[in-house]
Amino acid sequence: MVTVNGHETTGVVGQSITEFLTKRDAPLANIVVERNGEIVHRADFDHTLVEKNDKLELISFVGGG
């Protein structure tokens, strides 16, 4: 089971990080993805695939400063 921000999520195994974020309508440019404790660098979004039992944390930023 894949967990995303602590919630169990189905149907995402095999998706690239880019696909996974796009399908969630997540604002791609404003998000940093942590996968099993490691940051997935943006350059690796297209070829990093979500695997069974992955723990994903999405760190989303909002504008203002």
Place this chain on the structure above:
Amino acid sequence: MNEQQPEVQGLSYQDVYTGMKERNVKGSTAKLASAHVTIAGAGGLGSNIAIALTRIGVGHLILIDFDTVELSNSNRQQFKLSQLDVPKVVALKQNLQEFNPFIEIKTIQEKVTHDNVKAFFAQADIICEAFDNPAAKAMLLDAATEFYPNKPLVMGTGMAGIHSSNTITTKHPRPNLYLTGDGTSKGVEGLMAPRVMICAGHEANMITRLILGKTTV
């Protein structure tokens, strides 16, 4: 340390630091004076953070911002009307030097990109993110984790609108990452000095704690 610097406005380094030590937390001033903090962004967050760190005598600051001062900044950013059109890093340095002329302040008037993160943050003990743009915030976390995974990174996200002060917090979601803000309010709601300063205060206090060896939030 800059003890040998000439007097400024009739005040010596010793004068200014003796006064500062009276009110700084006991034993903190020497550690603060030797710390290097690089602040990325000199707007509402960055200008307020820089002032706070300057006042307590953080000894080495690098200010980075590509932008110039404009009128729409004045509701929250620590510039003066006389500084319109001046590069923000130049204007901020001028203001900081009036609070403490004895700290070292370097300025970089450029946009931070993934490609220059390695060079711009090489001297930092602590990296402070103070951008407005959410994609720039994400970029810096990504790049800082790549080039400087062992340097603490203090960030701000969500300080807009007129929501309760008490929704702004400091979180520590992974090693060396400190996230301040409410996490949700967006700049399009409007950004005003009181709430932006709360978030800036969270960032500045976390940086102070880190310099003084406290890594918990």
